Amino acid sequence: MPPLRGLSFPSNKTIVSSLKTHDTQALDALTGGAFSAPTSGERAARVREWLNTEPSTEQMQEVFRELSGRDKGAARLLRERLDEIKRAKGQEAIAAEWSERARNLLSQPRLNIADALAWQRDAAKAGAPLSREPLAGVKSQLAERVKGIEDLQNRVQIQREAAVLLAQRIEVLSTKSWKDAQLAAEALRADVPQWQAQAQALLDDANWASVDARFPPLLEASRSQLQVVWDAFQSALAQATAAAEDTNAPLPPVPVWADELRQARGLPAENVPPKPPKPKVDPELKARAHQAVSEALARVEQEVAQGHGKASAGAANALRNALKEHGKLVDDKLEAQAHAALGAAGELEGWQRWRADQLRQELVAKAEALFETAPAPVTPEPAAADTEAAATEQAEAESPAATPVPAPMVRKPRFGGRKMQETLRSLREQWKQVDQGGPPNHALWKRFDEACNEAYKVVQEWLDKVKAEAAEHRAGRLALIEEVKAWAAAHPQADNGDWKGFNRAIHQFSERWREAGHLSEKAFAELQPQWKEAISHAAAPLEGAQKESVERRNAMIEEARVLGEAPMLRIDAVKALQQRWQAEAQTVPLDRKQEQKLWDAFRKPIDEAFNRKTAEREKATAALSARDRAVLEASKAVEEATASGDAQKIRATMQALEQALRAGDAPAAAAAPAAPAQPAEGSGEEAATAQAGGESAESPEGGEAAAAAPPKPAPKPVIAMRGDDRPGARRPEVATAARPGGRFDARRPGGPGGRDARDDRRGPPRGDRFERGDRFEREDRGPRLGDAAFRAQREAQEHAQAALRKLAAQAHGEALTQLMTAWEQRSGEQVPSHQELGKAVSPQVRQAWIQALGKGASGDPSETLLRLEIAADVPTPGEQITARRMLQLQLLTKRHEAGPQETWGADVAKVLATPYEAGAARRLQNALKALLRR
Known part of the structure; x- marks a missing residue:
């Protein structure tokens, strides 16, 4: 095959560039021109419009990848949206996890209140979205369950107190006539069974299994004690009734009733021997015993109040020894206090030991749950070499009598190395804190330590892997340093003067160094100087x-x-x-x-x-126009009204100023020619000056034509955007109306139709788009305000508004003074009106204040004033600080009661119903100053 000559093929760089250009064009069309926009602001605006169409995540990632190298500001919008999607997915996973935990708590027959509260606290720490579903629903379910348990416990205490009161009623009847007891027995026969029914209803409640362990014994003890007292009372009353009917019947065991029956039979009263007097004790010995028991008692009460379990146990033993030694020499009151303190210390010690063991069991369960049991991986089936053995095994498996063989299970760690290390560290710290609050439990500690040691094997494997990766990263960084040195030796200068490519290569080396993997601080400190030396030598030509x-x-x-x-x-x-x-x-x-x-x-x-x-x-347009003079005069009138302090006058002058601002320059508009002449060439600046000052030659015919012309519709309001008006700052260019000749041509430097030097800096003229004569005719809206007029009206409006605010504050203070006067004179007619008090006071609240002043003065306003000061968050007198703290603690315990911020109107009425006092009036006035501003 002959060689191909005369043909040229594109290089790989050209092909990649063309493909990238094609992809950029597609993305530009997808985003509505975000890549082809000329300025960064337009690119950001188009990206924002494209994001409003809810594009897919893949599209946003592709656009961000291409746009981040061109415009960081526009790409920031995409990055924020992608980060928001990522956070939303993460929160969904966290919400699913904590929702499952909450459902597990709700499914338990016995719910521990501490576990429910800990779930909400831990979920908030983990960043779970508790205000959104499904966590909002399970959170409300847990809150309702906890509320039900707490209400049940409160009802138990109420029933216990009711049992004590019933027993006291029965005991009091034993000191009165048996006839009175017989009359009261009818009511007791209804009250005692009712109490028993209420106690049984508590036991039948669904949340009874979740109440604290100390409440069931208390209810059972009250139940049995009341039953014993009631049975004894009924028996004694029946015996007294029988003795009254039959003189031979035995007398009841109640001494008062027996004496009454003896007198009815005519028998003398039974002689009761007097109690022997106590032997006299040395006063010094008695005082010494009282001091020893008092000191031990004070130590026990202090430790119990601070909640120290271990210290309270030692102090309780010391008090018991003091009672054994000096119990006969102290009075009954001190002895009763000592026994009550010992009971409280015993309850605290038992509760802390039980709570500490409960927390330890939870930590042991968490440590043992660091591994999960899972089926072992299935091994591949063996080759069918032994057909007979395989058939035998299959027949045994399919037979009815065959016992299924469970699949083998293995233990797998739930977390990776780093998270396992952090979890173990956290568990051990929690165990140390539990040991500080209660006595140790060696059995639970052994289980906990074994589970932690087993989990630490995973951490050890991870540490070994991290060390191996660190060695690999170190070797990679050393190789990169050598590569940089070799590249610097091969490139002492830029190829063909391409300094941008040279800079790009240096930047790529820096990126590779940053992405070369993690190193320890010691290793990084060792390699960083070598890297800086190598990269500095390579970047020296640049x-x-x-x-x-x-x-x-x-x-x-x-x-x-x-x-x-x-x-x-x-x-x-x-x-x-x-x-x-x-x-x-x-x-x-x-x-x-x-x-x-x-x-x-x-x-x-x-x-x-x-x-x-x-x-x-x-400079030619610096002269004031008629509109500027009108605005200056109106601004001066506003300043004079502001100085006078009359609110109505200030508002009237401000309205006049607004009318002057909205009004056009009537004289200038009337003087404007219907068809201004084209200025002579070379006199553009003079023509602009003449028009700005309103000095244009006008013929009477032009004025008549302007007067005969029909009125034009009112122009739409235009919001003027002023630039930086500081001295020396560059003024923004003003877009003038496009009119043939006149102002538009005169204001362009270089004569009519000329180009400014700023246009030369912007680039070639855009004459291919449209000619100046093709621009649409804009309606003349009159000249802008001069600088002096603009500043004068702005300062006048600011001063007037500040004066109005000050006058409103003074009127507010006068309303409070009038209210204090109405309290002092107890006159509801002097209470300020609803408008004077402000929107914070409703008509119903004001009517309640008037009614409170119309009643007689009685009561103590101390606690109500404290509530008002808490609601307004204002200081309290020094002598009332302790009372305020106690009231705040009481308010914290009343969960379902409205707070001072919600009831301050009624609280003010309570204060006004009390006698007037100067100190209370000052405190009330200080609180209302803050409350009425809200």
């Missing part, structure tokens, strides 16, 4: 070229400064200098910040020269 480029750019900056300071700005020289700058920027790349800084310095003198020309052109 740094030299960049230094020379910076020098050339500084020279061009000096040329720009000379051109800008010249009296006549040469547009051709400016364009040539800009082209040289662009050529230099495309040849040698610089750091983005440094290049931007140099560009700003290069552009500054030229921009200042153009700004000077603009300032000279604007």
Whole structure:
């Protein structure tokens, strides 16, 4: 086959470039022109519009991959959306996990309140979305279950107190006449069975299995004690009734009833021997015993109050020894206090031991659950070499009497190495904290330690793997350093002056170094200096070229400064200098910040020269128009009204100022010619000045024609956007109305139809789009406000608004003073109106205040004032701080009661119903200052 001559094939680089261009065009069409947009702001706007169409994740990733190398700002929108999708998926997984845990808790017959509260706390720490489904539903179910358990426990305590009260009623009847007891027995026969039925209802409740272990014994003890007292009362009452009917019947065992029956039979009362007096004790010995028991009692009460289980046990033993030694010498009150403290210490010690063991069992279960049991992997079936043996095994398996052989199970770790290490560290720290709060349990510790040691084998394997990977990463980094050195020796200069390719190669080496894998701090500190030396040697030619480029750019900056300071700005020289700058920027790349800084310095003198020309052109329009004078006069009137302090006058003058701002320049509009003449060539600036000042030659016929013309519809309101008006700042260019001749032609430097030097900087003229004569005719909306008028009206409005706010605050203070006066004189008619009090006070609340002032003054406002100060979050007098803290603690225990922030209106009514007092009035006024502002 003869060789193919005269044919050229595209290179791989050309093919890849064409494919990439095709992909970019497709993505540009997909995103609505995000890649072809000329500015970064337009690209970001089109990306934002495309994201509103809810594209797929794959499309967003593809667009982000291509756009991130072109425009970081526009690609940031895609990255944020992708990160949001990723977070949403992660939260869904977390929500599913914690939802399953909550359902497991709900499915248990006995729910521990601490476990339910711990679930919510741990779920919040893990970042689970508790406010969204399904976690919101299970959270509410757990809350209802916990509320039911707590309500059941509260009912148990209530039933216990009711049993005590019933027993006391029965015991009190034993001190009265048996006839009174007989009359009260009818009510007791209904109350006691009712109590028994309520206690049985508690036992039948579905949440009874979940109550604390100390409540069932309490209820059973109350139940049995009440039954014993009731049975004894019924027996004694029946015996007393029989003794009253039959004189030979035995007397009841109740002494009061027996004496009453003896008197009815005419028998003398039974002589009761008096109690022997106690032997006298030495006062010094008694005081010493009282001091010893009091000290031991104070130590026990302190440890119990702080919740120290171990310390409270030792203090309780010391108190028992003190009672054994000095129990006969102390009074009954101190002895009762000591026994009560011992009971509390015993309950605390038992609860902490039970709670500590419960927490240890949970930690043991977590440690043993670090491994899960799973079926062993299925091994491939053996080749059919022994057909007879295989047939025998199959027949045995299919026979009815054959016993199924369970599949082999193996233990697999639930987590990887790093997470297993963190989990083990956390479990051991939790075990240490449990040991600090309760006595140790060696049996549970042995199980826990064995499970942790078994799980640590996974951590050890992971550490070995990490060490091997670190060695591999170190070798890869050393190889990269050698590769950089070899490349630097082969490329002392850029190939064909391609410094951008040279910079790209250096950047690729840096990226490979950053992605070369993890190293320990010691190894990284050892290799980092070698890498810096190698990459600095490789980048030395580029740094030299960049230094020379910076020098050339500084020279061009000096040329720009000379051109800008010249009296006549040469547009051709400016364009040539800009082209040289662009050529230099495309040849040698610089750091983005440094290049931007140099560009700003290069552009500054030229921009200042153009700004000077603009300032000279604007001097002609500095004279005030009739509209400016009207605005200045209205602004002055607003300032005078503001100084007077009259709110109505201020509002009236502000309205007049607004009318002056909305009104057009009537004299200028009337003086404007119907068909302005085209200015002479070379006199554009003079014509612009004459039109800005309203000085144009007008014939009477033109005025009549303008007067006879029909009125034009009102133009749509235009919101003026002002730029930076600081001294020395560059003013934004003003888009003037497109009218043939007149202002539009005169304001363009260089004469009618000429081009400004700023247009030359922007690029070639866009004459291929449309000609100037083709632009649509805009309606003349009159001149803009001058700088003095604009500043004057803005400052006047700001001062007026500040004065109105100050007057409103003063009126608010007067309303509070009037309310305090109404309280002092107890006159509901002096209460301020609803408008004066503000929207925070409803008409119903104001009526309640009036009714409170109409009643008689009684009561103590101390607690109500504390509630108001808590609601308003204002300071409390020093002598009431302790009471405020106690009230806050009480409010924390009342979960289902409305807080002070919700009931402050009713609280104010309670205070107004009490007698007036100057200190209370000051506290009430301080609280209302904050509450009425909300």
